Amino acid sequence: MRRLILVLTVILCSIVQGSMLVDSVVISGATSVPEAAALFAVRKGDSTTEAMIGNAFARFREAYEKEAALSCGFLLSTTQDSLRGSCTITITVSEGAWVRSLALAPEPEESPVPPLRLLYHKEGGPFADDSLQGDMRRMRSWYADRSLTASITVETMGAREKRIVFAITLRPAHARLLFAGNRFFDQATLAAAAAETDPIPALRRLYHTQGFFAVSFDSQSRDSVTTITITECARSPFASVLMVGNDKIPPDTLLSYASFKRGEPFSEERVTGIIQAMLAWYENHGFPFCEISPREFTYGPEGVIVSLAISEKGRYHFGNLYVYGAATTKPGAITRLAGFREGSLFSQTELLKLTARLARSSLFETVEEPRITVQQGRRVADVHIRVVEGSHNSAEGMVGYAPGQEGDGENRFSGYAHLALGNIAGTCRSLSFDYLRETPVLSGDFRYREPWVLGSRISAEGAFSYHTDEAEAYTIWETGVRIVVPFSDQVTFSTGIAQSANTYRDTGSFFSTDRTYATLAGITIDARDFPDNPRSGYFLELPVRYGRKRGSTGVFNEAAFSANAEYILPMGRTQALYCKAAYRTLASNDPTLNRGELFPLGGALTVRGYRENQFYGKTIAFARTEYRFLAGLRSRFALFFDLGATADRPAIFREVSARNLLFGYGAGFSLKTKAGLLGIDYGLARNSPVLEGKIHLNIKNSF
Structure with a gap:
């Protein structure tokens, strides 16, 4: 009884005073203002009234619209719990056009109406003109299930706050x-x-x-x-397309871009296609707000004459690029990385490329779709992009284990370490160091990349490498520089020079040194969607190297050619087939080449299931196939099968047979964890027992 009196007292007090305890405040749809909750003065746990909520909501709207990139719509709802004397406040934000009200008007009035939850549009939600047809199809399908045929028209009122009314006329469906x-x-x-x-x-x-x-x-x-x-009779062709309002662009240019041909069969779909193609031309040549609509279709003896009304609305240029969320990378570096040029003509295609360039750079975890705003009183469009910056640096280690083979009895470990600084001081400069130890081989590689030399699109790279083999008693030092010239977002050309010194045991305990001076060239085509863990696309690299070697035994000409190709075929949303093929050959008239001058084969980067660099040849070829199950941006599980072979002549396929063909198979995974990227591959070589496979453990920590 006392509890009942207490509850009634609380309810009575809350009614008399009009105050409520706030259970929670929910703000949805706030995309361009990250800290939107801080703009609403009423907090969880506060004691408030309807008037206080209304005042706080008015201040919230004013503050939000000052910070938002677009004009916004707001919907406030308060759900009260009279027993507890509390409430839940919900604010829905719609940036751009939004639905103020939604109504169904059936004829006759007493006819059944479908539930509003079937529709895409919701009160307080965003408005999309393209979805109105989908809403009408859903309602017609709902009525068809009830043996009724519905004729539905829609009327929208308001520029930003939309009021939608669906007028529905019903009649019994035809029997057949x-x-x-x-x-x-x-x-x-x-x-x-x-x-x-x-x-x-x-x-x-x-x-x-x-x-x-x-x-x-x-x-x-x-x-x-x-x-x-x-x-049906004969189908009418297009006689001509007439335009009104195209003050800046001649009709022939627009029709040529739309691939229009006089006399082609008429259809409204083709008219829509012509309009879409013309709009694309306008959007890519500085007219982002151009509108094109059909005025009339005139049917005559020669066909259909289509009249189009064009409103160009002025030519615009790109203004400033604003990137939100990049704490490390400098704005100037992002602008160059995106290929953004202030003052250039507005182009929708260039806007999409800008986003793709940032996403492919691997500096950002996510890159949102760009938004544009127009500077007041000027035909200048500023671009706004929000990113989530990822880790720019990485430390990677790999350990290989191979059980002892028959006659050898020794278990073998191999080690690989990689350190990369991918965005030094936020300038996109990069530095990397690689170390490999596979007894008796020891090698190291140091590389530095300078982007945008002298403010141009050209980048420069310097490299230094060291390679020694204790068993063969030789050491190779090499230095080189090259420049990389981009032809497009996907195609680059590179050229450079290199010098190497090869010190080896000649006869007895005497050592000789051969020096090689070489020129480098190559072309690269990279159309992968995300190079670190691609889901689709292809990659092609064709490097060439030509040099002259001077040593104790004479002067020799050397030419090396390589080809690396990858193709990723998507197999649904979370699976992909990865294929890679590589070919490398060395043409040299030096009869005394040591192992360090040949190409290695075997291991985690070529044919898995074998030791690292287990085989060498003047010519090698290998192919890798993986069926990947993608578990995230950088995570995957894969089943793999690799093939490879070595030869002494460029025509490697003439020397390869079923007996000397190398192949490996197995499974592996790469998983992003809190400690970094963890990868394990277990490979079995040809005729190897299951327990004698090779384990490749890779740990990559990003920071």
Whole structure:
């Protein structure tokens, strides 16, 4: 009894005073203002009133619109719990056009109406003109399940705050419709069109959309079956396309871009395609707000004359690039990385490329779609992009283990370490160091990359490498520089020079040194969507090296050619087939080449299941196939099968047979963890027992 009195007292006090305890404040749809909750003065746990909520909401709207990139709509709702004297406050933000109200008006009025939850549009939600047709299709399908045919029209009112009214006219569905004489449309298409409203007018409109303006219909009903006989007649062609309002661009330019040909069959879909192509041309040549609409279709003896109304609305240029979320990378580096040029003509294609360049750089975890704002009183469009900056640096280690083979009995470990600084001081300069130890081989590699030399698109790279083999008693030092010139976002050309010194044991305990001076060239095509863990695309690299070697035994010419190709075929949303093929050959008239001058084969980067650099040859070729199950941006599980071979001549396929072909198979995974990227591959070589496979452990920590 005391509890009941206490509850009634609380309710009475809350009614008298009008105050409520706030259970929670939910703000949804706030995309361009990250700290939107801080703008609303009422907090969870506060004691408030309806008036206080209204005042706080008004201040929230004013503050939000000052910070938002677009004009916004707001919807406030308060859910009260009278027993507890508390409430839940919900604020829905819609940036751009939004739905203020939504209504269904059936005829007759007492007719059933579908539930609003079937529709894409919701009160307080965003407005999308393209989704209105989908909403009408859903309602027609709902009525069809109830043996009713619905004719639905929609009216939208308001520029930013939309009021949507669906007018619905109902009639009983036809028991059965049959069609005769139709050649252009099939039975299913005609039945779908005729089910929406009165059959004959609906069918006539359908045929008119495809240029059959002389079509005629004859309808006969018997029992519960209606047979409609169709006489299609000839299809009308396009006679011409006339334009009004294209002050800056001549008609021939626009029609050429749309691939329009006089005399081609008329259809409304083709008219829409012409308009879309012309809009694309305008958007890519400085007219982002251009509008094109059909004025009229005139049917004559020579065909259909289409008249289009064009509103160009001025030519715009790019203004400033604003990137949000990049704490490390400097704005100037991001601008160059994105290829953004202030003052250039606005281009929608260039806007999309800008986003793709940032996403492919691997500096950012996510890159959102760009938004544009227009500077007041100027035809200048500023670009706004929000990014989530990723880790720029990485430390990577790999350990290989191979059980002792028969006759050797020694278990072998191999080690690999990689350190990369990918964005030094936020300038996109990069530095990397690689170390490999595979007894008796020891090698190291140091590389530095300077982007945008002298403010140009050209980048420069310097490299220093060291390689020694204790068993063969030789050491190779090499230095080189090269420049990389981009032809496009996907194609680059490189050229450079290199010098190497090869010290080896000649005869007995005497050592000799050969020096090689070489020129480098190559072309690279990279169309992968995300190089670190691609889901689709392809990659092709063709490097060439030519040099002269001077040593104790003479002067020799050397030429090396390589080809590396990758292709990734998507197999659904989370699976992909990865294929890689590589070929490398060395042409040299030096008969005393040591192992360090040959190409290695075997290990984690070539043919898995074998030791690192287990085989060497003047010519090698290998192929890798993986069926990948993608578990994240950088995570995957894969089943793999690798092939490889070595030879002493460039025509490697003449020397390869089923007996000397190397192949490995197995499984592996790469998983992003809190400690970094963890990768393990277990590979089995040809004729190897299951327990004698090679384990490749890779740990990559980003920071």
